[in-house]
Amino acid sequence: MRLLRIARWRTLPLALMAVMLLVLVAGCTSGTHPQSTLAPKGDYAEMVDGLFMKTVYLATIVFVIVEGALLFAIFKFRGKPTDPAPEQSHGNTLVEIIWTVIPAVVLAIVAVPTVQTIFATAKVPTTSTDGQTPMKVEVIGHQWWWEFRYPELGITTANELHVPVGRTIDLRMKSFDVIHSFWIPQFAGKRDVFPNRETRLWFTAKATGAYPGACAEFCGLQHGRMDFYVMADTPEQFATWTANRMADTMLAATGLPKPAPKPDTAAANGAVPAAAAVVALPDTMDPALATQVAEGMQLFQTKGCIGCHTSSAMSPMKGMVGPNLSGIGSRSHIAAGWLPNTDENLKRWLHDPQAVKKGVGMIIPPLTDVEVNALVAYLRTKR
């Protein structure tokens, strides 16, 4: 009787667990999970996902069999203290050999594709699906933001990695300070970045979109706020974005040589290059805003921003300790991929970056609301 009672109230927790499992599976298949490893959007991640799902299916089968045997044994063999002693078996060599061999076979089934995938993912493909050679991108992890350099294009950006769909990206990664780990779940697995050696990773985006990524190796105070986005563009969008980067010649105003802008692509995208903005203000925006932008540009230089930041993607690659601000006006997020890039947030940031993201390296003198508004207006022109 007592055992029956136990059996009855035991069903409650089991039922609870079953419900929980259903909720989880339901939760996993619905809703938006842009950082999911289960919805690969690139070749590397697809290979990994295929391998992972194999292990999931095998593990599920093993799980059901073994947990089933355990539960069956618990229900079947429960006894009373007054029952006679059961048969005193000490083991069974045949059975033990069988259940040593079976796991070995199962593991061999996993091992073969594992080694294949290890080798398949280890080497950067020499040509990408679009027939071109892979595009080199240098990734540099900083406490707590990401720097991206395109050595073949000669441009630099931060926290938002633009890539053309179909082109294999060949990442060469380093750290500026401590160990970080570069992770865009929908494209590839993690790869740590070190201060003293280069690590490699590659991926090819298969669909356009904005894909969030994150630092996956604990790297100090703001490890939780070291995110970034990969923007997979169509080749045309990517060309435009590249052209906009080249056209953004904020440094021209400070006397550095100005690279040739490509007005056709810039205009097609509705982008206003900074230097051009100063010249062409009356034509493109209302005079009050234009004045504000001009003030902002002035402040950018007088308030010391320029000591750490440049908004020119073409500027010298070394010597800038802060993130490159090229295209900051149109980035989806600020403060390393987590704070939506609204005017509101940008103002909060400029007023007191330490209050928004404590410990961040940015030092800024106290600014009035007017000054902050002007700076925001100026930064918004960097698209």
Next chain:
Amino acid sequence: MPTPHNTEAAATMTTAVIDQHDTPAHEEHHTSLPIDNRKLAIWTFIGSECLFFASLISTFLVYRGQSLKGPGPKDIFSVPLVTFGTAVLLFSSFFVVMALNGAQEGNRKKLITWLSLTVLAGCFFIGMQVYEFSHFYHEGMGYTSNLFSASFYTLTGFHGTHVAIGTLWLATVLKDAIKGRVPKEKALNLELAALYWHFVDVVWIIIFPVVYLMSLGS
């Protein structure tokens, strides 16, 4: 419930077990293996220490030639002095064997003579290392000068600490021996220290070629 008969049998058995307690003389020193607990413990500890020195030596080897600046081993090492120190340490292993032999024979004079020599040899080695370190320091190789200096001082410094502990231990046994407290039956007291001493010696036999000879060769 046990039957009355069984209870009686069990009670008899329990009593029999307790009865044995009246003759506890043999169980006091019962060990499962024919080895004293303390000796087994020293061996176990030595096994663990092997990993300690293996890690230090590995670090030294991994960082060989990785220093960004000098001074390097070639600038600084004085091999003849260290070779002499090595020889003295090696001989001290022989001395302690003779001392142990004396202890086991109950020959107090032999024990004290050879043990004194062992302690002297240990002191000499420590003195040599202190001289070597201070010499290196005056030559401009501090602990933090480079990777070589840090891994060198850490490895040989920890070995030196082991030599110092061993010497102190042997000196304590020597003190006891002089007071006549290390009779034949307590030769194990010296044997334990001697085991440790041999180990420290063996570690140096690895360190000497790895640190001094190999560094000069390449």
Next chain:
Amino acid sequence: MATTVLDPTHAHAAKRSVIVEWLTTVDHKKIGILYGASAFIFFLIGGLEALIIRTQLMKPDNTLVSPEMYNQLFTMHGTTMIFLAVMPLSAMFFNFFVPLLIGARDVAFPRLNAMSFWVFLLGGLFLNASFLMGAAPNGGWFGYAPLSSRQFAGGLNMDFWVIGLQILGIASLAAGVNFFTTIINMRTPGMTLMRMPMFVWMTLITQVLVLLSFPVITVALIMLMADRTFGSSFFSWAGGGDPMLWQHLFWVFGHPEVYILILPAFGIVSEILPVFSRKPLFGYSAMVFSGSFIAFLGFGVWSHHMFSTGMGPLADSFFSLATMLIAIPTGVKIFNWIGTIWGGSLQLKTPMWFALGFIAMFIMGGLSGVMHSVAPADLQQTDSYFVVAHFHYVLFGGSIFALTAGAYYWWPKMFGRMLDEKLGMTHFWLMLIGFNLTFFPMHFAGLLGMPRRIYTYPSGLGFELYNQMATAGAFLLGVAFLVFIVNVIKTWRGPADAPADPWNGATLEWAIPSPPQEFNFPALIPVHEKDALWQMKRDAGVSRLPEPELVSGKGIHMPGPSWWPLVVAVGILIFFIGFMMKDPWAFPFRPVNILGFAITTFGIFKWAYEAPDAHAPQH
């Protein structure tokens, strides 16, 4: 004729105050209880840290705790649970039960045993004292360089960690030597290695792992401390050092450490299942060999913690396959446990439920472990919440379930009182549900891209549901342990009426009174079989032996209490605290270090010249 004296309290002991008695005890049973009590308190502290972490992660962009505080909390949670909770809780069972299970009167070196405890306790208090200074360790339990170097971690935070772990390492190593010697050399006549109870076997293997892995982390910590305190550059790339060396040394220790945490649990469960199935452990020798094989392989797989560092395809393949190999002996263990209950007559008491819960949960942890061994898949899983789920299934679902099972099983022997069954069952079901509610959703959070060790996460990534479930589960786990505490208090107020052998046990500890007398066994019990007590009962033709009577213990020499282990432990603590002072020019004239060294040396000399039974009660 046995002299039976019902009150064994000797006049001498009555004169000593209770506090002095516990401070100077060398009795392995008292030391076991000291380990258990301190470790349980540290476990509650670590649990409290976990609850704060879970509350912080309950919703996106939460600001309950600052990032500094969060990083301290998760670092201390991991460090506490590993070094101050699970290891010493296992040590409680080593201390109390290994001598009893092998029929010995104490461990090989009772005073060294006391020293291990005091060093552990002082090390644990030292680590936690960092909270009082507002500078708890904040670099993760793995302390990766260069984040743990002076350059990126000024302040005392990581000094506490680097020094605290060295202190704790001394305790573990001393205990390792002691228990290895005890098990090899102190077994009762006739107890060959292959007749030892499985818990003793697993303890022996654990000690071997401790002895071979702790020296490696000690060296790594010494070098990190040198970097921090004296300014060397072992792990700083600015001076040519390589942060990878730290990772290798750390995981050469770190992976065996995982087995140091789980093998004792295997042992406890292997004791409980046969007793409550009323049949012997299935495949005893396979259990011994699989345990040894796991330990052996445990030294060859450390780099599977480093797949994401990009070691190259050959190394990745090697460490993938080696890791998969471990699944085979682990599988053998699980199958043998099921084989043990198969065909048995299961007595479903609380210890048995916890042991069965252990198997069920450990299977999950094992399977996700195999998923990690698949290196390319691990690149997606490592440092995500999937790993957090995995190792909690192993360390909580595994170790903590088994340790709790052990507590319910051995409580009557330790304290002479039976824990309440009803509260025990409530504890079990709350813990099983709470545990799964906390950690099962973390698999999904991880697969959906949530990294570990983040103090918060933005909304819009779909992490909310899983985190809410985990937080609810964590509080349920808290309630489960409150029920346990209630059970303990309730039992404490009840009568000490536990019989010597409440479960029809198979091993020697059940042959003597609950709780055992100071000398454990009036005489050594010769053993002729595995499951020695079952054999004795069979030989006597009874199902229960009569209650053993308390005996006088006259003529039995037990080691006397000693102050010196505590003195040495205090000396060691002071010596290490000296390294928190960073002025390199003070080297080698660092007064605090010298003071600590002097106290330690003084203590060791007094200890060495103190006759082992100097203050022993006179019988």
